[in-house]
Amino acid sequence: MRRREKFSLLTFFLVLIVAGTYGQTQDSYEYGSEFTWGINKNTSGGLIGGLVFKKARKLNDRVLETFGLELMNVKHPQERRTNSIQTGNLFIYGKSNYLYAIRLQYGRDIILFKKAPHQGVEIKGVFAIGPTIGVVAPYYVEYFPEGGGSYTVRAPYNPNINIDYIAGTGRLFEGLSESKIKPGINFKAAMNFELGTIKSQVTGFEAGFLIDAYSSTIEMMPSTKNYAVYPTLFLTLFYGSRK
Secondary structure (H helix, E strand, O other), rough: OOHHHHHHHHHHHHHHHHHHOOOOOOOOOOOOOOEEEEEEEEOOOOOOOOOEEEEEEEEOOOOOEEEEEEEEEEOOOOOOOOOOOOOEEEEEEOOOOEEEEEEEEEEEEEEEEEOOOOOEEEEEEEEEEEEEEEEEEEEEEOOOOOOOOOOOOOEEEEOOOOOOEEEEEEOOOOEEEEEEEEEEEEEEEEEEEOOOOOOOOOEEEEEEEEEEEEEEEOOOOOOOEEEEEEEEEEEEEEEEEOO
């Protein structure tokens, strides 16, 4: 089963579980604002896609105005980790650039179902749009100079580096100072399920669809097709407070 199909199936079962939980709801309780942060998993990221922060305030009984910030690492669909034959360390062969997405979002959360004070779930429809700042940083690899040797050098990957001499990736965030900025825009549509049992705390998950569209194609892997638009399915586990 492909990764996207697994992700969709997981989201489907989570929705079913939450729908069953909603049957326990009773009278609702009131709040004026909330702040949440979360860890994101998505189909365009790694094990952890990134971090999400959101501030919301009620405009009326059913609608919240939201301000969001997302910090994400975006991967090319063709990325595959390869073991170095020299060291056994992992690296991504053919990758020339990282893409980090800084998303600013303004939107609305629409309360579809309210929760009881100490049980059930609050369900919201989530819509947001805003600018994306794409940070394109060179992907560094560590390799033995051609012909072998007892020392290694680090440099941005290029096709002239022999794969047999690559020892692994460069250091964490190496090349970030050489980044270029690529402007874009993002749009998000999701369902938000708040499961907390304490009035002043927020706990739950958000699942949905997000798309980043940049001003031009971003070259992440020169040997394959590159893109300016990156659609993704995501799941965010969040925690926060409200008052």
